[in-house]
Amino acid sequence: MNMAAGIVAYAAYIPYFRIEKSEYRKAWGSCAADIREKAVADIDEDAVTMMVEAGRQVLQGIDPAGVEVLALASTTFPYDERLMAATLVNALGLKKDVSTLEFTDSARAGTGALINARKALEQKGAGLALVLAADNPAARPGDELEHGLGAGACAFLLGLGDTAVRFEGEREWVEENLGVQFRRFGEPFLHDAGIKSLQEHAGRSTLIPAVRSLLSALDRRPEHYRHAVFTQTGARRALSLGRSLGFSSEQMEKGMLFAETGDTGAASALLGLCAVLDQAQNGELILVAGYGSGAGAHAISLQVEKKARRPGPAVRAWLDRKRYIDYVQYLKMKKQIL
Amino acid sequence: MSAHISIPMYQRSLPQRYRLVALKCKSCGGLNFPPRGVCRHCQTGADFEEAPLSGRGKIYSYTIISGGGAPPEFSADARCKGSYPVALVELEEGPRIIGQMVTPADEEIYIGMPVEAVFRRIYEEEGVIRYGFKFRPVK
Numbered sequence: 001m002n003m004a005a006g007i008v009a010y011a012a013y014i015p016y017f018r019i020e021k022s023e024y025r026k027a028w029g030s031c032a033a034d035i036r037e038k039a040v041a042d043i044d045e046d047a048v049t050m051m052v053e054a055g056r057q058v059l060q061g062i063d064p065a066g067v068e069v070l071a072l073a074s075t076t077f078p079y080d081e082r083l084m085a086a087t088l089v090n091a092l093g094l095k096k097d098v099s100t101l102e103f104t105d106s107a108r109a110g111t112g113a114l115i116n117a118r119k120a121l122e123q124k125g126a127g128l129a130l131v132l133a134a135d136n137p138a139a140r141p142g143d144e145l146e147h148g149l150g151a152g153a154c155a156f157l158l159g160l161g162d163t164a165v166r167f168e169g170e171r172e173w174v175e176e177n178l179g180v181q182f183r184r185f186g187e188p189f190l191h192d193a194g195i196k197s198l199q200e201h202a203g204r205s206t207l208i209p210a211v212r213s214l215l216s217a218l219d220r221r222p223e224h225y226r227h228a229v230f231t232q233t234g235a236r237r238a239l240s241l242g243r244s245l246g247f248s249s250e251q252m253e254k255g256m257l258f259a260e261t262g263d264t265g266a267a268s269a270l271l272g273l274c275a276v277l278d279q280a281q282n283g284e285l286i287l288v289a290g291y292g293s294g295a296g297a298h299a300i301s302l303q304v305e306k307k308a309r310r311p312g313p314a315v316r317a318w319l320d321r322k323r324y325i326d327y328v329q330y331l332k333m334k335k336q337i338l
Numbered sequence: 339m340s341a342h343i344s345i346p347m348y349q350r351s352l353p354q355r356y357r358l359v360a361l362k363c364k365s366c367g368g369l370n371f372p373p374r375g376v377c378r379h380c381q382t383g384a385d386f387e388e389a390p391l392s393g394r395g396k397i398y399s400y401t402i403i404s405g406g407g408a409p410p411e412f413s414a415d416a417r418c419k420g421s422y423p424v425a426l427v428e429l430e431e432g433p434r435i436i437g438q439m440v441t442p443a444d445e446e447i448y449i450g451m452p453v454e455a456v457f458r459r460i461y462e463e464e465g466v467i468r469y470g471f472k473f474r475p476v477k
Binding site: 016042043044045046048049052053056078079087090091093313321323329332333335338 | 352353356357390414415417418419440441456457458459460467469472477
């Protein structure tokens with residue numbers, strides 16, 4: 001019988017700089033995002049450097065030659081064409097015959113990488129899978145969509161057999177949805193047609209059926225879960241999605257990072273999962289659901305069997321390690337006015 | 339003035355720039371970083387094995403590159419920060435290497451400060467992003 005893959009270790013990375021909501025108010029008169037502050041990547045950081053940050057932490061004390069599967073997730077790889085896994089293999093010292101998977105076309109990439117790394121590792125039947133998700137999304141400064149965009153990364157190491165967090169099941173759902181958070185080929189900035197009903201529809205039409213289908217397959221109800229984590233394109237939007245499914249704010253609070261990080265794109269749901277794992281107790285069930293524009297969603301049910309290894313700082317420690325910058329400095333770090 | 343590094347030269351030095359891979363002399367055990375044809379310690383050994391360095395060390399000396407002082411490939415970073423520190427770091431394993439410092443404001447830097455290597459974009463040239471190491475204070 002094949003061994004099941006599960007999470008053995010995880011790590012988070014949140015860049016050092018923060019901009020507060022009040023800076024947006026000063027610059028634009030208002031802030032369209034329900035952030036208190038958000039994380040800002042430095043000018044020399046991108047999805048790849050943040051993946052290396054998270055990857056180096058999670059591999060501490062591990063022989064990198066044991067990694068058989070490398071799965072990457074980001075909507076902001078610095079090249080449209082060119083294998084970014086090669087840079088990660090080189091920077092992390094992984095072996096060159098590692099199986100590589102790259103997920104990139106929507107914020108759903110993060111949960112897609114986790115699910116598919118699990119499948120690929122189980123197929124291999126030996127070794128470890130390294131999942132890296134990082135994002136640093138950008139939009140035009142005048143665009144309200146820009147106000148909520150943050151930055152962050154996380155890493156998961158999956159193993160076989162004796163693992164800490166077990167995968168109970170997964171479901172996917174896709175449903176076409178036009179005009180929400182998209183970027184045409186070659187364009188640097190995200191666009192959104194600004195149609196509120198469709199913005200809500202992207203998550204509602206995919207994430208809700210994916211989660212319901214998973215719960216029904218596992219014969220579970222929302223109250224069975226101690227924690228629920230969703231992709232966060234806005235704090236209120238994520239909470240409202242969860243409430244529609246029957247989850248309480250108490251179930252969602254530990255994974256809610258939007259007010260302090262902003263939208264971390266492909267890393268959003270998984271970074272929330274890191275924050276949950278920092279505090280989760282043995283035996284607890286965790287529901288993770290990621291979605292991205294287009295639109296599509298994944299729902300994943302996890303059970304904590306023992307404490308997963310976390311060689312680096314907790315999410316809370318990353319959030320507290322910060323320096324505030326003003327809006328002009330923010331525009332420079334985003335390469336908007338250099 | 340720019341110190342142009344061609345793409346093939348950069349390609350050859352990727353293990354050093356990404357992972358600080360030093361060469362350990364098989365006759366005297368000395369570490370060579372960057373790699374050399376003949377060991378810089380015993381001046382005779384030419385047979386080496388790869389030895390990745392930890393990236394941890396202490397600031398041995400530093401300088402601040404301020405307005406207008408940056409070579410053109412670093413000018414965007416320099417305009418972003420106004421100025422940026424460059425440190426000579428003595429690594430735990432011994433070699434002293436030069437790298438930019440990230441994160442702290444200039445006034446926080448001091449000789450002896452514990453630092454660690456981080457993976458960052460160093461600059462872009464010929465459309466190619468050149469990744470490599472910089473240093474940041476150990477938390």
